[in-house]
Amino acid sequence: MTAGQLPRWVDLGLIPFLNLAAAFLVSGLVVLLIGENPLNAVYYLLLGSVGSVEGFGYTLFYATNFIFTGLAVAVAFHAGLFNIGGEGQAYIGGLGVAFACLALDQYVPWYVTLPFAVVGSAIMGAAWALIPGWLQAARGSHVVITTIMFNFIAAALMGYLLNSVMKKPGSMQLETRTFEDGGRLPFLNDIFPSAGFGFAPVNLSLFIALIACGLVWLLIWRTKLGFEIRSFGANATAAVYAGISPVRITVITMLISGGLAGMMAINEIMGSQHRLLTDFVTGYGFVGIAVALMGRAHPVGIILAAILFGMLYQGGAELSFEMPSITRDMIIVIQGLVILFAGALEYMFRPALIRMFAPSRPVSA
Amino acid sequence: MFEMYFQELILTLDSTLRLATPLLLACLAGLYSERSGIVDIGLEGKMLGAAFGAGAVAYVTGNAFLGLAGGIVVSVGLALLHGFASITNRGNQIVSGVAINFLAAGLTVLLGQYWFSQGGRTPSLPQGGRFLDITFPFAEEIRDIPYLGPVYSDLLSGHNLLVYVAFLAVPLTWWVLYRTRFGLHLRAVGENPAAVDTAGISVTWLRYRAVIACGFFCGLAGSALSIALASGFIKDMTAGKGFIALAALIFAKWKPVNAMLACLLFGFLDAFALRQQGKELPLIGEVPSQFFQALPYILTVILLAGFIGKAIPPKAAGVPYLKERT
Numbered sequence: 001m002t003a004g005q006l007p008r009w010v011d012l013g014l015i016p017f018l019n020l021a022a023a024f025l026v027s028g029l030v031v032l033l034i035g036e037n038p039l040n041a042v043y044y045l046l047l048g049s050v051g052s053v054e055g056f057g058y059t060l061f062y063a064t065n066f067i068f069t070g071l072a073v074a075v076a077f078h079a080g081l082f083n084i085g086g087e088g089q090a091y092i093g094g095l096g097v098a099f100a101c102l103a104l105d106q107y108v109p110w111y112v113t114l115p116f117a118v119v120g121s122a123i124m125g126a127a128w129a130l131i132p133g134w135l136q137a138a139r140g141s142h143v144v145i146t147t148i149m150f151n152f153i154a155a156a157l158m159g160y161l162l163n164s165v166m167k168k169p170g171s172m173q174l175e176t177r178t179f180e181d182g183g184r185l186p187f188l189n190d191i192f193p194s195a196g197f198g199f200a201p202v203n204l205s206l207f208i209a210l211i212a213c214g215l216v217w218l219l220i221w222r223t224k225l226g227f228e229i230r231s232f233g234a235n236a237t238a239a240v241y242a243g244i245s246p247v248r249i250t251v252i253t254m255l256i257s258g259g260l261a262g263m264m265a266i267n268e269i270m271g272s273q274h275r276l277l278t279d280f281v282t283g284y285g286f287v288g289i290a291v292a293l294m295g296r297a298h299p300v301g302i303i304l305a306a307i308l309f310g311m312l313y314q315g316g317a318e319l320s321f322e323m324p325s326i327t328r329d330m331i332i333v334i335q336g337l338v339i340l341f342a343g344a345l346e347y348m349f350r351p352a353l354i355r356m357f358a359p360s361r362p363v364s365a
Numbered sequence: 366m367f368e369m370y371f372q373e374l375i376l377t378l379d380s381t382l383r384l385a386t387p388l389l390l391a392c393l394a395g396l397y398s399e400r401s402g403i404v405d406i407g408l409e410g411k412m413l414g415a416a417f418g419a420g421a422v423a424y425v426t427g428n429a430f431l432g433l434a435g436g437i438v439v440s441v442g443l444a445l446l447h448g449f450a451s452i453t454n455r456g457n458q459i460v461s462g463v464a465i466n467f468l469a470a471g472l473t474v475l476l477g478q479y480w481f482s483q484g485g486r487t488p489s490l491p492q493g494g495r496f497l498d499i500t501f502p503f504a505e506e507i508r509d510i511p512y513l514g515p516v517y518s519d520l521l522s523g524h525n526l527l528v529y530v531a532f533l534a535v536p537l538t539w540w541v542l543y544r545t546r547f548g549l550h551l552r553a554v555g556e557n558p559a560a561v562d563t564a565g566i567s568v569t570w571l572r573y574r575a576v577i578a579c580g581f582f583c584g585l586a587g588s589a590l591s592i593a594l595a596s597g598f599i600k601d602m603t604a605g606k607g608f609i610a611l612a613a614l615i616f617a618k619w620k621p622v623n624a625m626l627a628c629l630l631f632g633f634l635d636a637f638a639l640r641q642q643g644k645e646l647p648l649i650g651e652v653p654s655q656f657f658q659a660l661p662y663i664l665t666v667i668l669l670a671g672f673i674g675k676a677i678p679p680k681a682a683g684v685p686y687l688k689e690r691t
Contacts, residue, residue, distance in 0.1 A: 030472070034479040082459055084406075131666070141669035142678065144459055145615060148406065148608055149662040149669075156659035164653065289463055329474040329485070336467030344450035344461030 005354050016294060016342065018349050023337040030333055036323055048318020049311035055318070057188060057200025063303075063310030064202070064267045067209040069288025070306055071216050072125075072261035074297035078220055079253040080233035085132060085147025086261040087285030088154030089125040093262025095158070096120030097269040098166070098176055098276035101183030108182050117183075117270050118208065118263065125262015126255040128154060133254025137247040143254070151285075162278055175277040185271045205267035212260060213299035219256070229253055261285060287335055293343040309335070375515045377636050382524060383594060385632025386531045387412065387586045387603075391610035392617070392624045393531075393538050394582030398444075400542065400619055401575030402555040402681040406462035407447055408583055409607025410469035415440035415587025417473035420487035420598030421480065423494040423591075432494060432592045437584030443469065444580025445573075452572045455685035466607075474600050487591070487598040496525040496593040527589040534582070538621040551575055555679035558686040568686050586610070612665040615676050631661045 006015075028038035049059045069086045076083035083089075100116035132146035162174040185204040189197035220226040232239040232249045240246055268280045287309055294308070295301030316331035341348075391408045398405040418439030423432025443465050450461040474485035481488055501522035508518040542548040550571055554561045558568045590606075591598040613631055617623035638657030668676055 030475070034475065084459065084463070135666070135670050139669075139671050141666075141671070141676075144404075144406070145611070146666055146669060149612060149666050152605060152608065152662045153659045153666075156655040156662075159658075160653050160655040163655070286463060286467070289460065293460065325479055327475055327478050327485075329471045329478070332467055332471030333475060334471075336464050336469075336471055339460060339467060340446075340450065340464035344456035344458075344464055345454050346456055348454050 006350075006357055010353060010357060012296065015346075015349060015353070016296070019342040019346065020294070020338065022345075022348075023334070023341040026337050026341075027330075027334045030330070031326060034325055036326055041319055041323060041326060044319045044322045045311070045315035047315075048321075049315035053196040054198035054200050055314060057197040057202040058314040058317075059307065059310040060188075060206055061200060061202040061267070061272065061310070062313040063306040064206045064209045064271075065264050065284045066287060066291045066306035066309045067213060067302060068264035068267070069261055069285050070291030070295060070302040071212060071288075071299065072257045072259075072264075072285075073288045073292035074295065074299075074302060075216060075220070075229075075260060076253055076257040077292060077297045078226075078233045079229045079249060080236060081133075081136070081250065081253060081257070082144050083129065083132075083147055083254065083257045083261075084144050084289065085129060085150050085258070085285070086264075086288045087281050087283070088147070088151035089128045089258040089261035090264040090281045090285050091151075091154045091158055092128040093121040093125035094265035094269050094276050094280060095161070096122070096124035096262060097265045101179045101270055102176060105180040105183030110182055110184055110186070113182050114185065114204075114270075117266055121262040121265045122259035123262075125265075126259040128262070129254040129258025130251070133251045133258075134247075136254070137250035159278065162276065166276065168275075173277070175275050177275065179270070179274045183270060184274050185266070187271075201272040203267065203271035205271040208263070208266060210303070212263065213303060216260070217299045225252070261288070283332075283335075290335060290339040290343065293346075294338065371512070372515070373640070375519050377633070377640050379520050379523075380636040380639065381629060381633045382520070382528055382532075383632075384635045385628045386528045387589045387594070387606055388610045388613055388631055389531045389625060389628040390527070390534065390582050390586035390589060391607055392613045392628050393534055393621065394579040394586065395611055395614045396538065396542075396617075396619060396621060396624060397551070397575045397582065398579035399614065399682055400555045400679055401551050401572045402558060402679055402684065402686070403448070403451055403572055403576055403579075404458045404462070404683040405447065405579060406459060406608075406611060407443065407465035407469075408579075408586075408610050409603050409605070410462070410466035411440045411443045411580060411583035412587040412590070412607045412610075413466075413473055413601070413603045414443050414469040415584040416591035416602045417469075417477060417487065417587075417598045419584075419588035420490070420591035421477070423490055424481075424487050424597065427491045427494050429494055429496045429592055432490075433496075433585070433588045436588035436591070437581055440584035440587060441577055441580035444576045444583065448573050448576040451685065452569055452576070455687065458683050458685075470601065473598070477598065477600075485600040490592060490596045494592065495596050496527055498523045498525055499529070525589075525593040527585060527593045530585065531589070532625070534585075535621050535625045542621060547574070552679075555681055558681050562686075562688065568688070572686075583607075609661050612661050615678075616661075616665050616668055618676050619679060634660050 031038040031041050048055050050056050072086050073083055097117045097120055100113055100120045104113045128150060132143050132150055135141040135146050136143040166176045168175060168177045188202045228244045228249055232244055264284060269276055291302055291305045291309055294305035312331050312334055316328055319326055320328045391412055395405050395408050415436035419432040419436030422435030423429055447461050447465055450456040451458040477485040477487060504518040504522040508514045550566055554568055554571050562568050590602050609631055613627040616627040634657050638654050
């Protein structure tokens with residue numbers, strides 16, 4: 001299973017493609033099982049997600065969420081850490097966005113609020129990753145377990161805050177008041193009125209996500225800290241001998257990872273919902289794992305994988321409208337299959353491919 | 366006054382036993398898997414799948430035992446998938462667990478809607494499709510004896526079969542783990558698979574058996590939810606119970622008797638929160654219900670931090686076993 005047994009294009013291109021193909025093949029079988037035509041399903045899925053500019057706008061909106069949570073998982077991957085707490089970090093990140101927007105929206109325009117919202121979301125997300133990161137580094141408590149626990153603690157905390165502290169007076173819903181214009185990011189439809197994005201909620205956060213991709217690339221491959229992160233992830237023992245502090249790297253990496261996950265809330269809360277509400281994360285944090293796996297923890301790969309998952313989300317909505325027996329839950333199934341084949345069964349096709357591509361050796365023995 | 370508190374205590378403990386049952390079964394399931402070195406965060410998904418399988422089969426056949434079998438089949442199937450990914454393919458066990466949780470969450474509702482058209486629910490169970498409460502002999506006659514009567518008649522008697530199965534599974538698991546050859550191998554393979562391999566025992570087969578045992582108990586846990594404690598499956602029925610079971614497993618330091626105590630504690634917190642909702646506690650005032658929801662997780666994190674004893678997982682947990690370099 002070592003690297004270098006296969007040509008690069010097989011490793012980076014063919015294997016992900018085969019894994020994805022397997023996931024979609026099984027998804028097709030599930031569609032067949034419930035008595036629908038898989039090809040029709042694919043047609044509606046594509047039609048809904050990329051068949052119109054407005055549909056594509058929705059796709060990009062979802063993709064923005066996935067870029068943030070995917071980057072969060074990827075940065076941690078590079079340090080050999082598995083941050084499964086993106087869900088909770090994004091949820092708490094929403095608190096940072098909401099604080100900024102609720103405090104400023106009535107007094108200043110959105111571009112003054114935005115930096116506070118970005119910093120707020122990142123700080124809150126990072127803060128939620130701090131304790132798991134520190135516990136992993138200093139006390140050896142496994143970060144996977146602690147981040148799972150923190151997801152649930154976040155859900156309880158947010159439930160409490162939205163139920164009794166931040167709730168809009170007189171409302172039955174668990175949500176804050178709606179932000180004024182100073183707490184709303186412009187939609188792409190407002191920036192490019194002629195492009196035809198219509199009602200699609202894709203907004204300025206998309207560009208923030210792309211900037212974040214660039215910064216993560218710079219961080220991981222072009223800075224000393226990034227080198228330390230990768231060294232620590234590749235071989236922690238060697239990194240420690242090289243003078244890299246494991247506590248420092250683990251905590252810093254988790255802070256960056258949590259901050260990126262927290263920034264997902266900018267897109268949802270300031271970009272689209274314009275109020276803080278319960279359960280706005282609904283799985284984006286977990287799907288970030290799939291995005292990072294498929295994108296091979298590289299920002300370019302993550303953008304592509306995020307768009308793919310965005311297409312699934314948006315196309316799935318269209319699909320359940322056209323073919324009512326395929327409910328939106330089909331999307332969860334497809335995501336599960338992609339995570340399974342691209343992640344857990346990553347190596348399934350490798351032995352066969354190694355046999356196929358191995359340089360032919362003279363027959364010995 | 367004291368009588369009233371005693372009555373309240375009995376009622377709270379009674380509901381503690383019910384609420385702890387699915388946790389305990391799932392926790393023991395995780396124990397088999399993790400002691401063999403296979404980390405399982407897919408307990409939630411397996412429970413959910415089993416709850417659906419049990420609810421669907423019990424509705425169609427009208428037989429609770431067939432329903433239970435259906436739940437176990439679904440759960441063991443998912444467990445084998447986890448085994449295939451993490452034992453045979455040496456994939457990442459966390460990722461596989463996440464995938465199973467997604468698959469279960471999606472497929473249960475998708476298939477439920479397709480088969481029963483009730484928004485992902487299974488229809489309410491017919492007569493015989495549900496495990497009914499078992500009344501112990503003489504429960505009615507001795508209820509009036511002070512203290513002993515209520516303990517016997519209200520607390521111990523009057524639960525469904527799976528509650529008793531769950532608590533009997535604790536000594537059983539202890540016996541299997543510490544008094545059988547299989548248990549010795551199981552514990553060894555979770556600590557040092559290479560040593561087990563050297564002794565001529567198949568690591569793969571041993572871990573597969575552990576994963577199947579995990580599926581079996583998760584099947585019981587899920588069935589307890591849908592055909593014993595409730596009458597039918599509803600969407601996202603587990604609502605994080607699989608993860609609480611995982612927390613309990615860590616809290617119990619991967620030991621069976623501790624697992625029971627941890628699940629009783631978490632079940633008690635749940636029962637206490639339900640009964641105290643909206644009431645004021647002496648000295649503290651009203652405690653938000655979310656605090657009780659979060660408490661099991663907070664306690665587990667504190668334990669993991671090593672402030673109240675140390676939870677050390679099986680040494681080889683999460684590490685795929687590679688017999689030889691390929």
